[in-house]
Amino acid sequence: MIAARLGIGVTAMSVGGLILLGDSFFVLTASEQLAVIAHEQAHIDRRHALRRVWWLVTMQWRNIYERCREQEFEADRIAAQNGHAKGLLSFLSRLSPESDGSPLHPTPQERIESLTKEFAHVR
Numbered sequence: 131m132i133a134a135r136l137g138i139g140v141t142a143m144s145v146g147g148l149i150l151l152g153d154s155f156f157v158l159t160a161s162e163q164l165a166v167i168a169h170e171q172a173h174i175d176r177r178h179a180l181r182r183v184w185w186l187v188t189m190q191w192r193n194i195y196e197r198c199r200e201q202e203f204e205a206d207r208i209a210a211q212n213g214h215a216k217g218l219l220s221f222l223s224r225l226s227p228e229s230d231g232s233p234l235h236p237t238p239q240e241r242i243e244s245l246t247k248e249f250a251h252v253r
Contacts, residue, residue, distance in 0.1 A: 149171065165209055169205045182198060210248070210249050218245065
């Protein structure tokens with residue numbers, strides 16, 4: 131369920147089963163928007179946020195950054211498997227090439243490389 135519109139700088143995020151959309155979401159093409167929503171829905175369906183909370187509550191600190199980054203790759207793969215590879219690659223290509231990602235989030239370039247390995251026929 132899409133629930134709210136966020137401020138500038140955030141494309142989309144999922145929280146508690148809701149997909150929140152940022153201002154930058156509304157400048158994307160239709161296929162990019164569908165891909166972003168599919169990615170966020172994958173986070174919800176796979177209960178990624180709940181798993182992160184569980185890791186914190188149970189103090190499972192070991193490899194937490196790697197596990198969070200893998201959740202991002204997994205959400206990308208699921209969106210691509212559901213027919214949104216081209217839109218997702220287009221969206222990721224829009225992001226700043228200088229983007230460093232974060233300890234919890236791979237860079238756009240890492241995500242593009244991961245997708246193109248698995249979905250090379252889509253580019």
